[in-house]
Amino acid sequence: MLTLTEEILTKTIRVRPNDSYKGTFGRVVLVGGNANYGGAIIMASTAAVYAGAGLVTTGTDTNNLSSLHASLPEAMFVNYYDKVKLSHLVSYATTVVIGPGLGDDFHSQEVLASVLANINQSQSVIIDGSAISLLAANPLDIPDTNLIFTPHEMEWQRLSGIKISDQTSDANQLVQQQLNATVVLKKHHTEIYTGKNIYQLPIGTPAQATGGMGDTLAGMIGGFTAQFDNQENAVLAAVYAHSAIADELARSQYVVLPHQISHALPMFMKRYAN
Numbered sequence: 001m002l003t004l005t006e007e008i009l010t011k012t013i014r015v016r017p018n019d020s021y022k023g024t025f026g027r028v029v030l031v032g033g034n035a036n037y038g039g040a041i042i043m044a045s046t047a048a049v050y051a052g053a054g055l056v057t058t059g060t061d062t063n064n065l066s067s068l069h070a071s072l073p074e075a076m077f078v079n080y081y082d083k084v085k086l087s088h089l090v091s092y093a094t095t096v097v098i099g100p101g102l103g104d105d106f107h108s109q110e111v112l113a114s115v116l117a118n119i120n121q122s123q124s125v126i127i128d129g130s131a132i133s134l135l136a137a138n139p140l141d142i143p144d145t146n147l148i149f150t151p152h153e154m155e156w157q158r159l160s161g162i163k164i165s166d167q168t169s170d171a172n173q174l175v176q177q178q179l180n181a182t183v184v185l186k187k188h189h190t191e192i193y194t195g196k197n198i199y200q201l202p203i204g205t206p207a208q209a210t211g212g213m214g215d216t217l218a219g220m221i222g223g224f225t226a227q228f229d230n231q232e233n234a235v236l237a238a239v240y241a242h243s244a245i246a247d248e249l250a251r252s253q254y255v256v257l258p259h260q261i262s263h264a265l266p267m268f269m270k271r272y273a274n
Contacts, residue, residue: 001169004192004199004240009272012228012237016273025054026094026226030219031080031115032130033101034108038064040101040129042071043212043258044219048097049074050265051223051238057093059086059111060101080111087118095124097222099131100215109134119143124225126150128218132159146231147181150218156185169198182235184221186214192239194232204243207250212258217242220265241268 017024028048033041038060045058049072058068059080068077078085090096098115102108112131119125124146127135132151135142136158153164160167160175169191176183176193183193190201220242224234245264249256 001191001198001200004201004236006240006244008233008236008240009244010274012224012230012233013269013272014228014274022054024227025052027055027057027092028053028095028097028222028226029057029059029089029093030097030100030222031059031086031090031102031111032097032099032128033058033060033064034103034105035061035063037101037103038067040212040215042068043215043262044097044100044128044222045075046072046259047216047219047262047265048223048226050262051220051227052266052269053095053223053226056223057089059089059115081107083114086111087114090115090118091120093123095126095222095226097126097128097218099126099128100218102130102134104130104133104137109138113140116140116143119145121145124148124222124231126218126221126225129155129214132156135159142179144180146225147179148184148221148225148235149179149181150184150186150214150221152186152214156183173198182232184217184235184239186217190239190243192236194235199236201239201243203240203247205247205250205256207253207256208243208246210255210257213242216258216261219262241265244268 057076059078126148128150132155185191192199220238224238228234246256
């Protein structure tokens with residue numbers, strides 16, 4: 001197992017060309033946030049915007065529209081029950097994030113199926129939170145594309161069938177290879193399973209133990225994969241940056257809130273732009 005280090009940031013984050021425009025840095029579509037869990041998709045969308053994605057669209061329940069626009073005017077909105085509009089946006093996205101706050105009812109499953117049906121091979125797709133549990137309980141056709149699963153240990157147990165107590169690196173890697181996907185297994189020292197290697201994150205703080213941390217990480221991975229060409233490095237850099245920022249904030253705070261990590265991203269990334 002390899003140790004993920006700060007070097008991944010300078011290998012990944014690039015100085016922006018002078019002739020850049022919003023299309024240069026990718027289109028991210030994030031889908032989730034039912035009527036009860038709108039905060040999850042708003043936090044994920046915030047992370048994608050602050051990570052530098054060129055265009056961000058949030059597909060969510062209409063109950064979340066006012067909150068989304070009030071807290072994140074940079075994000076566009078689509079009603080995720082409007083299958084025609086959502087399918088169009090998903091098919092043209094650079095990166096799709098599905099799952100934060102999506103829920104686990106029949107309507108949630110319909111939204112997930114609609115998104116997956118409109119994915120193409122050129123995209124990166126981050127499957128997070130509720131979407132992982134839905135796939136574990138109701139198997140759907142998973143597209144052949146750059147898939148990134150971001151489960152915590154219980155979600156990984158549901159998807160992989162490996163009990164938490166048996167989640168060794170060898171057992172995890174075997175299922176990851178069967179899924180033909182990158183797996184970001186969120187835990188005390190997060191492990192990232194790629195096609196070739198297993199990385200362990202050596203940093204992080206208990207100040208991160210609050211709701212929304214995983215949603216923010218999913219959005220950061222979305223923003224990084226949308227704008228940086230090396231997709232494996234983009235995932236690794238997002239995971240490292242997420243905890244590195246939290247560590248910095250925890251020097252003076254008892255608790256680090258997820259949106260604080262997002263808001264710190266632009267200045268943090270500027271330090272490492274190469």
